[in-house]
Amino acid sequence: xxxxxxxxxxxxxxxxxxxxxxxxxxxxxxxxxxxxxxxxxxxxxxxxxxxxxxxxxxxxxxxxxxxxxxxxxxxxxxxxxxxxxxxxxxxxxxxxxxxxxxxxxxxxxxxxxxxxxxxxxxxxxxxxxxxxxxxxxxxxxxxxxxxxxxxxxxxxxxxxxxxxxxxxxxxxxxxxxxxxxxxxxxxxxxxxxxxxxxxxxxxxxxxxxxxxxxxxxxxxxxxxxxxxxxxxxxxxxxxxxxxxxxxxxxxxxxxxxxxxxxxxxxxxxxxxxxxxxxxxxxxxxxxxxxxxxxxxxxxxxxxxxxxxxxxxxxxxxxxxxxxxxxxx
Amino acid sequence: xxxxxxxxxxxxxxxxxxxxxxxxxxxxxxxxxxxxxxxxxxxxxxxxxxxxxxxxxxxxxxxxxxxxxxxxxxxxxxxxxxxxxxxxxxxxxxxxxxxxxxxxxxxxxxxxxxxxxxxxxxxxxxxxxxxxxxxxxxxxxxxxxxxxxxxxxxxxxxxxxxxxxxxxxxxxxxxxxxxxxxxxxxxxxxxxxxxxxxxxxxxxxxxxxxxxxxxxxxxxxxxxxxxxxxxxxxxxxxxxxxxxxxxxxxxxxxxxxxxxxxxxxxxxxxxxxxxxxxxxxxxxxxxxxxxxxxxxxxxxxxxxxxxxxxxxxxxxxxxxxxxxxxxxxxxxxxxxxxxxxxxxxxxxxxxxxxxxxxxxxxxxxxxxxxxxxxxxxxxxxxxx
Numbered sequence: 001x002x003x004x005x006x007x008x009x010x011x012x013x014x015x016x017x018x019x020x021x022x023x024x025x026x027x028x029x030x031x032x033x034x035x036x037x038x039x040x041x042x043x044x045x046x047x048x049x050x051x052x053x054x055x056x057x058x059x060x061x062x063x064x065x066x067x068x069x070x071x072x073x074x075x076x077x078x079x080x081x082x083x084x085x086x087x088x089x090x091x092x093x094x095x096x097x098x099x100x101x102x103x104x105x106x107x108x109x110x111x112x113x114x115x116x117x118x119x120x121x122x123x124x125x126x127x128x129x130x131x132x133x134x135x136x137x138x139x140x141x142x143x144x145x146x147x148x149x150x151x152x153x154x155x156x157x158x159x160x161x162x163x164x165x166x167x168x169x170x171x172x173x174x175x176x177x178x179x180x181x182x183x184x185x186x187x188x189x190x191x192x193x194x195x196x197x198x199x200x201x202x203x204x205x206x207x208x209x210x211x212x213x214x215x216x217x218x219x220x221x222x223x224x225x226x227x228x229x230x231x232x233x234x235x236x237x238x239x240x241x242x243x244x245x246x247x248x249x250x251x252x253x254x255x256x257x258x259x260x261x262x263x264x265x266x267x268x269x270x271x272x273x274x275x276x277x278x279x280x281x282x283x284x285x286x287x288x289x290x291x292x293x294x295x296x297x298x299x300x301x302x303x304x305x306x307x308x309x310x311x312x313x314x315x316x317x318x319x320x321x322x323x324x325x326x327x328x
Numbered sequence: 329x330x331x332x333x334x335x336x337x338x339x340x341x342x343x344x345x346x347x348x349x350x351x352x353x354x355x356x357x358x359x360x361x362x363x364x365x366x367x368x369x370x371x372x373x374x375x376x377x378x379x380x381x382x383x384x385x386x387x388x389x390x391x392x393x394x395x396x397x398x399x400x401x402x403x404x405x406x407x408x409x410x411x412x413x414x415x416x417x418x419x420x421x422x423x424x425x426x427x428x429x430x431x432x433x434x435x436x437x438x439x440x441x442x443x444x445x446x447x448x449x450x451x452x453x454x455x456x457x458x459x460x461x462x463x464x465x466x467x468x469x470x471x472x473x474x475x476x477x478x479x480x481x482x483x484x485x486x487x488x489x490x491x492x493x494x495x496x497x498x499x500x501x502x503x504x505x506x507x508x509x510x511x512x513x514x515x516x517x518x519x520x521x522x523x524x525x526x527x528x529x530x531x532x533x534x535x536x537x538x539x540x541x542x543x544x545x546x547x548x549x550x551x552x553x554x555x556x557x558x559x560x561x562x563x564x565x566x567x568x569x570x571x572x573x574x575x576x577x578x579x580x581x582x583x584x585x586x587x588x589x590x591x592x593x594x595x596x597x598x599x600x601x602x603x604x605x606x607x608x609x610x611x612x613x614x615x616x617x618x619x620x621x622x623x624x625x626x627x628x629x630x631x632x633x634x635x636x637x638x639x640x641x642x643x644x645x646x647x648x649x650x651x652x653x654x655x656x657x658x659x660x661x662x663x664x665x666x667x668x669x670x671x672x673x674x675x676x677x678x679x680x681x682x683x684x685x686x687x688x689x690x691x692x693x694x695x696x697x698x699x700x701x702x703x704x705x706x707x708x709x710x711x712x
Contacts, residue, residue, distance in 0.1 A: 058473045119673055126680065132416055132473060133615055134676045136608065140669025148666070256604070260484070263477060298492045305481035312478055313466040 014319065015279050022286045026293060028171030034289040035282070036177045036246055039184035042281025043239035044262035046191065046274055047232030053208045053272040054228045056128075057120060060135035063259015064142035065112055065233050069240025070157070070250045071146055073104045077158045086162040093160065101183075104241050105234040112233020113226045121222070139255070146252040154251040157244035180242050187238060188278055191231070195274065204228055208272070257301065261288070264308040270318025279319065357537045364533035368525070383642055391521040396633040397528035398590045402606075403613040403629035404532075404539060404622060405582025410611070411620035411686075412543060413575035414555030415468070416476040418607055419483020423580040425602035426459050427452035427587020429490060432503040432597045445509030449531075449588050456584025457577040464576035468569055483607050491599040502598025509592050516592075524593055531589065532626075535582065539622050542578070551575055552620075605665070609636075612668045615675055618682025627684055636664050 023031045044066050051059045077083050077100055087093040119138050123131045161179070165172040195201040203224045206214040215221050243258070244250050265284040269276025287307055291300035311318065342350070352359040375381060375389040384392075402424060409417045430452040434443040443451075467478045490497045497503065508516040509527070516523045542548050550571045553561035562568050591597050609632070617628020640663075675682065 056473075058477060119677075122677055126676075127414075128473065129410070129414060129416055129619075130676050130680055132476060133611070134673045136418075136611070137669040137672030137674075137676070140608070140665050141673065144663065144666035144669065148663070152662075260477075260480065264481075267474075267477070298488075302485050302488050302492075305485050308481045309467065309478055312470055312474055316470060316474065 015282075018279065018283060018286070022282075025290060026286070028168070028173070030289055030293055032168070032171065032173045032177045034285045036180050036242075036285075037289065038282030038285035039181050040239045040243050040246070040258070040281075041262045041265045041284055042278040043184055043187065043235045043242070044259065045265040045269065045277035045281045046188070047236045048263050048266040049269070049271050049274055049277040050204075050228050050232050052266070053274075054204060054225055055120070055124070057131050057135065058263070059120075059232070060132065060259075061115060061119075061138035061142060062232065062236060063255035063257075063262065064139045065108060065115070065255070066236040066240045066243070066258060066262075067250070067252065067255030068111065068142055068146060069104055069108045069233075069237030070244040070254065071150060071155075071240070071252075072107050072237065073100055073241035074155065074157050074244055074250060076100050076103055077160065083158045083160050085159065087160045088162060096160065101238060101241055104237040108237030108240070109230035109234035112229040112236075115233075116226060116229040121225075143252050143255065150252065152252060154249040157248055157250050159245070159248055161245060176245060180246060183238070183242065187235060188274075191235070191274065194231075200224070200227055261304050264304055264311075267308060267316075268311050268318055270320040273318065273320050276318055276320035283319075356540060360537050360540065361533050364529055364536070368529040372525075383638055387521050390525045392634075392637055394521060394524045394528045394593060395637070396630050397525075397532055398586050398593075399610065399613060399633045400532055400626045400629040401528075401535060401586040401589070402583055402610045403617065403625045404535060405579045405586070406610050406614050407579075407617075407619065407622060407625040408539065408542075408551075408582070409575050409579035410614055411618075411625065412548060412555065413551040413572055415572060415575065416473070417479045417576070417579065418476050418604070418611070419479035419481070419486070420579070420583060420610055421602045421604065421606035422479075422483045422486035423456040423460060423583035424587045424590070424606065425486050425490060425597075425599075426456045426580075427584030428591040428597045428601070429497065429503075429587075430455045430584070431588040431591040432506050435507040435592075436503050437505050438498060438503045442507055445507075445588075445592055446511075449585055452588035453581040453584040456587065457581035460577045460580030461573060464573045468572045468576065480604070480607075483604055487599040487602045490602075497599075500598065500600075502596055504596045506591055506595040506597070508595060518595075528589065531585065535585070536622060536626070543622065547571065547574060555620075608665075609668065612672055615672055616683055618684040618686060621682070621684055621686035624682060624684025624686065628682065631683075632668075640664060 022034060026034055044062065047062050047065070048059060051057060051062070077096075081096060081100075083096070087096060115138055119134045120131050123134060161176045164175050166175055166178065167173075168178065195204060203214065203219045204227070206217065206219055207221060207224045211221060214224075240250075243254070261284055262281065265280035266277045267280070268283060269278070269280030271277075284304055284307065287303055288300045291297070291303045296303070371393055372386060372390055375386055380389070383389075402420065405423075406417065406420050409415050409420070431445075431448050433439045434441055434448050434451065435445065463479070463482055467475055470478065491499060493499075508518075509523075510516065511523075514523070543551075550561065550566045553564065553566060554568055554571060558568055610629075613629040613632045614625050615628075616632060617626065618624035679685075
């Protein structure tokens with residue numbers, strides 16, 4: 001979990017360079033799609049990287065937490081608000097979106113904490129293989145609970161944001177895309193401030209650095225880890241809601257591929273490094289969209305996983321490196 | 329392998345049972361072969377007993393046992409990687425796919441070739457092992473959980489390549505009409521499940537003998553040393569990379585073997601047979617059976633396969649016939665993966681060593697229990 005200020009300049013430079021290259025290669029229209037996809041991957045990748053940073057567990061179920069998040073948002077929109085189509089009144093729209101977002105994030109946060117409490121905490125001192133296997137089990141359970149509750153076929157996500165477009169840098173971009181990107185950046189800034197400036201954030205960083213020493217200094221380890229899971233799942237929930245709004249339909253298998261790509265993003269950025277995870281998300285989205293632009297849609301997943309394997313082989317510490325390096 | 333018959337009673341005291349146990353421990357390879365022969369003879373008879381015989385006819389049962397055998401083979405192979413060497417492989421189905429496609433290329437109207445089944449068993453195993461080495465060589469330097477993700481990615485890439493490289497693999501439609509095995513002019517047919525059954529039992533028995541002997545060899549002990557403490561193993565002079573690579577290649581070759589057999593039995597391959605569900609099902613079998621215990625894993629695979637292929641369907645019909653209000657509307661087959669998930673979590677929390685644990689693995693997973701292992705089953709080299 002890196003919020004050190006020495007590491008600020010380099011990420012910004014890498015990020016800016018990546019953005020310019022992306023924009024030049026994709027053109028404005030595809031660029032806006034890549035940015036939305038990148039925002040979603042980044043929100044999920046943050047969860048992977050935070051959890052890994054603090055307990056060195058690859059939370060396989062995280063992609064499915066994201067999927068559950070989009071179903072929760074869908075359920076709130078359709079059942080609580082009874083919405084199906086666009087909401088034209090701007091004030092109403094923003095209020096509804098804010099309420100649904102908040103409810104989804106809090107709801108998913110508690111689900112994340114619950115998963116940690118039941119499936120991971122009892123195994124904190126077990127061999128490493130054990131929590132990995134429970135994580136896979138949790139992933140199966142989440143997928144199938146959703147399949148049972150909402151059915152195995154794709155479900156429509158109410159498109160409450162009107163399809164208006166605004167002009168950005170000469171391209172007609174849907175309002176939704178701009179909103180999603182703004183939301184993702186806002187959440188990342190909040191996260192950054194939380195981890196960097198608050199007492200709990202400091203507890204998280206110290207736990208990630210050395211759990212025993214942090215405990216001796218009076219940090220409540222269980223609480224800190226639970227909060228980490230809360231934040232990770234809440235961000236995934238926000239990502240899930242955004243995914244639903246953007247894609248228009250959701251399915252119980254959604255979490256598998258998106259989760260795997262977001263994990264790739266986290267690894268690419270340097271797992272354990274929050275800034276890296278965010279940048280990695282945008283890079284992976286770029287790879288995927290660029291493969292589509294070149295006409296290799298069916299190969300885009302192969303391209304993403306090849307990036308994953310190549311990064312792990314040649315630069316396992318990722319683009320930005322990590323404080324919690326690969327220990328042999 | 330010296331197949332010495334049971335020594336006639338020189339010591340009069342011990343009961344026949346103890347003597348049988350002692351001698352089976354001495355001649356384990358022989359015991360395994362005899363055990364498989366016994367099980368293979370008894371299974372087709374057991375299904376004639378009423379509750380089981382009502383489910384499906386005997387020929388379907390035998391056919392099902394052959395399919396279960398494919399999963400037993402996969403589970404035993406994955407056990408080498410996960411159970412013995414402690415490397416989490418989540419893309420195991422990729423090697424299964426490679427074996428299947430190798431046979432489909434070698435013996436189908438699609439490619440125009442017709443290479444006999446028996447050499448293809450070895451070719452399929454070899455091809456899968458080669459892919460295992462190619463994947464493992466760069467990635468096995470990584471720590472365990474990274475390896476899990478790389479293999480997961482690999483497990484997705486391989487079916488995607490088979491799906492998209494349509495000119496070579498016929499894409500989504502898959503390759504059909506794969507030739508069935510023949511032996512000394514005798515042609516295997518779909519109507520008669522017995523030859524497939526006997527072939528599978530033979531493959532399983534030989535594989536199990538080899539795996540047991542491997543487990544107690546220098547290599548097997550090196551795998552377990554790496555699983556328990558990689559740093560200590562490396563300090564004791566074990567070349568961890570080569571050793572892990574061998575585990576990976578061996579596990580892959582077993583999956584390749586299973587793939588060739590499955591392709592020849594189904595006479596059809598398509599990319600969607602090899603999704604991550606297969607990898608996870610096999611992993612659930614290994615975990616449930618007891619990681620590291622070869623026969624336990626085989627039993628776990630058999631149990632899970634039988635539950636998913638037979639019992640869940642029977643449960644549906646049973647509750648529908650009973651007209652129990654809620655239960656008759658539940659499709660138990662649909663809950664299969666939910667059950668796997670619950671089983672994986674429950675198993676890890678409550679009984680991480682599996683249903684049939686190996687003694688060494690149990691100690692490892694309950695580290696707090698005691699310092700000194702009481703019975704680590706010293707590897708006996710007595711069977712030669």
